[in-house]
Amino acid sequence: MKIAIIDIDGLFYQSCRDTMEDSILVFKDKFKNTLEKIGTPYYIGVYSRGNYFRSEGKTSTYKANRKKQKKNKFLYALKQWAIAEYNLVYFPHAEADDVVKYAMFNSFSVSSEVDEEGFEKFYLDFECEPSDTTTTHELVLSSLDKDVLKSISGKHFNYTYKVPDKDKPSIVVKGTWIETPKLADPHEFIKSQMIIGDTADGIPGIKGKGEAYYKKMKERGTNTWEGILSEYISHFGVIDGIYEFQRSLRLLYILTTKEDFIREIGEYPARLEIQELVEEEEVSDELGTSPTVIIPKTDF
Numbered sequence: 001m002k003i004a005i006i007d008i009d010g011l012f013y014q015s016c017r018d019t020m021e022d023s024i025l026v027f028k029d030k031f032k033n034t035l036e037k038i039g040t041p042y043y044i045g046v047y048s049r050g051n052y053f054r055s056e057g058k059t060s061t062y063k064a065n066r067k068k069q070k071k072n073k074f075l076y077a078l079k080q081w082a083i084a085e086y087n088l089v090y091f092p093h094a095e096a097d098d099v100v101k102y103a104m105f106n107s108f109s110v111s112s113e114v115d116e117e118g119f120e121k122f123y124l125d126f127e128c129e130p131s132d133t134t135t136t137h138e139l140v141l142s143s144l145d146k147d148v149l150k151s152i153s154g155k156h157f158n159y160t161y162k163v164p165d166k167d168k169p170s171i172v173v174k175g176t177w178i179e180t181p182k183l184a185d186p187h188e189f190i191k192s193q194m195i196i197g198d199t200a201d202g203i204p205g206i207k208g209k210g211e212a213y214y215k216k217m218k219e220r221g222t223n224t225w226e227g228i229l230s231e232y233i234s235h236f237g238v239i240d241g242i243y244e245f246q247r248s249l250r251l252l253y254i255l256t257t258k259e260d261f262i263r264e265i266g267e268y269p270a271r272l273e274i275q276e277l278v279e280e281e282e283v284s285d286e287l288g289t290s291p292t293v294i295i296p297k298t299d300f
Contacts, residue, residue: 002040007143016072098255123271
């Protein structure tokens with residue numbers, strides 16, 4: 001059984017249009033397409049909310065560039081609609097990419113419980129011992145975030161729509177599969193960003209040190225944590241170098257383990273509820289209208 005775990009944040013922004021109605025239609029299309037491409041109706045949709053642990057502190061520049069960008073006037077309303085419509089989840093003080101990477105890296109069981117109304121709910125449970133059924137449940141990651149896609153080995157789905165030929169706008173590629181090879185060094189991408197920086201997230205790196213410099217570091221074998229720290233100390237001085245090194249690492253590192261969550265937030269996700277996308281079917285009544293009929297949920 002496949003279960004899609006989706007970093008929803010990018011989908012909010014990609015779906016915004018000139019009207020709320022169009023924004024909802026685009027979101028529905030992209031969300032449905034994602035599950036169809038993955039081949040499952042089951043999903044966990046994760047979004048970011050509130051202050052993140054990375055943005056704490058008066059001098060924080062984390063994602064400061066994004067705060068200056070003008071946001072679509074329907075963005076907030078679209079988020080609230082989608083959260084309610086699809087039962088999206090968040091974890092306080094963490095970002096969506098922290099939660100999805102945590103889910104991808106940790107063992108889980110699929111557990112269930114009956115709620116007060118008599119409905120059975122299913123969860124990815126990170127507290128229960130993995131059962132024999134765990135091997136029959138496959139988590140498939142969907143995101144547009146390069147930080148996530150490049151740090152987890154496997155085949156992932158990027159839900160971004162693209163028009164390959166501007167002269168043929170009607171031809172749209174509805175998402176692409178990204179295959180990240182097994183990583184010899186799981187921190188390779190973070191190490192490169194420590195030197196190069198990440199302008200989108202407001203992480204400066206080391207001024208004047210770009211991709212070519214990091215490539216030379218790899219060739220020399222100095223792209224170790226010790227080697228990168230040495231570069232920071234050389235550039236900033238001992239005290240500031242150590243400070244800037246730990247600051248950049250803390251901003252770039254995506255939480256992966258329970259220990260990571262406890263260190264930064266004080267608690268970790270114990271379980272995540274699994275949702276099922278139900279199909280809508282149009283039928284005609286005696287008056288010739290076509291009300292929407294929701295097909296009941298199937299057993300998980």
